[in-house]
Amino acid sequence: MPKRVDHAERRTEIAQALVRAAGRLGLHAVGMRDVAAEAGVSLRLVQYYFESKEKLLLFGLRQLAAQFGARVAARVRAAGEDPGPRAVIEAVLTAALPVDDESRLFHHLYTSYAVLSVTDEALAAQPFIKDPDAAEATLSGLLRQAADAGLLRPGVDARAEAVGLLAMSAGLGTSVLVGQRDADSATAVLGYHLDRIFRDRPTGP
Amino acid sequence: MPKRVDHAERRTEIAQALVRAAGRLGLHAVGMRDVAAEAGVSLRLVQYYFESKEKLLLFGLRQLAAQFGARVAARVRAAGEDPGPRAVIEAVLTAALPVDDESRLFHHLYTSYAVLSVTDEALAAQPFIKDPDAAEATLSGLLRQAADAGLLRPGVDARAEAVGLLAMSAGLGTSVLVGQRDADSATAVLGYHLDRIFRDRPTGP
DNA sequence: GTCTTTGTGATACGAACGTACCACGTTGGT
DNA sequence: ACCAACGTGGTACGTTCGTATCACAAAGAC
Structure with missing residues (x-):
């Protein structure tokens, strides 16, 4: 049965x-056998494709980060074509909220x-810094753009706001x-704080 | 040697x-034997005073929360007697930052x-809600006080700011x-955001 | 002065973990 | 057609974990 496999x-x-x-x-409680069962393969195969548990965990983290990046990008795209800076910023910030x-x-x-990663330095390096x-740089850039367009209230520091x-x-x-807290309340709090940064939106004619 | 013990x-x-x-x-990796060794007692004693690991973990969490509460209170006290609302609020907010x-x-x-607590419901209940x-209620109250004293910029929502x-x-x-990020930078960011809430402090005469 | 409770040590047990080893069928190269 | 590499299964090994068991000394109760 072993065909060549990707x-x-x-x-x-x-x-x-x-x-x-x-x-x-829970991440702390998951073992190689759990992963194998969840994937519907034998324990041996998990060992085969990842030599050790640590390698598996590391790969999982990187994949998680990549998935999240894709999710944020999708959210921004879903904000419509040529959306206002505020819409983009709101999309970025709410992407991390556990709403679904x-x-x-x-x-x-x-x-x-x-x-x-605090105690296991092998995990530390890339994705958390x-x-x-x-x-931070992206959001900071977006805020600066908005400031240049005159959309922000005076005295706003783009970097400090982004962080x-x-x-x-x-x-x-x-x-x-x-x-x-529930997700709606968290979203509302974020919206309030954006309102404190952006000028009042022009009311309809 | 067994004298009556507290x-x-x-x-x-x-x-x-x-x-x-x-x-x-790391909390995930600590075992009963590690605790015993760290405390300088035998494994049996850890079992004796806490019947199970779960009980030990729960007690540890409650103690941690209590310690933190005491730390915040000490920080507020250290802000001097009758400190301004801003000093109290800053003390509360910075108490949670990992500065030492x-x-x-x-x-x-x-x-x-x-x-x-996300996967183990036994830990969930009290300290995380x-x-x-x-x-939140405390900070919200402090902000409302400050607002009543006319110390805040207009349009500030105490509850949303507290959260x-x-x-x-x-x-x-x-x-x-x-x-x-380093601790100083984090403190600076918090300071900036408080500046956006409080009116400019009166400059000296 | 016995006797029950309390505190403590040493050790054993069964389960689960990550990993290593062995065997075998299949495939592609030549 | 043969052979080396690949993919896969089964299983065993050594360790560590949380917990349970057995034994026993000291201290209060009466």
């Missing part, structure tokens, strides 16, 4: 199984990985995740 | 050992517990924890 695709499938299993059991199963799963696991830095808003979005996401 | 005190000591060990190894070993440890473990709700600032503080704390 390794990259197989690894992706197994990593997706890891993500699903981790969402159910997919984003909830993402937030849960990404936070799990972040906690792991480079990716947020990039997000603060991203942190707020992450923090709100966590509070939604643990059940302290 | 159970509560013993449990506290062991729970502190749990916290230290978890800070070193103690606060770093706290933020690390509290986030670990939060992640655990009640405590943040209380913090947003707490979320921002938590998010900034996490970014410091994973090494994306």
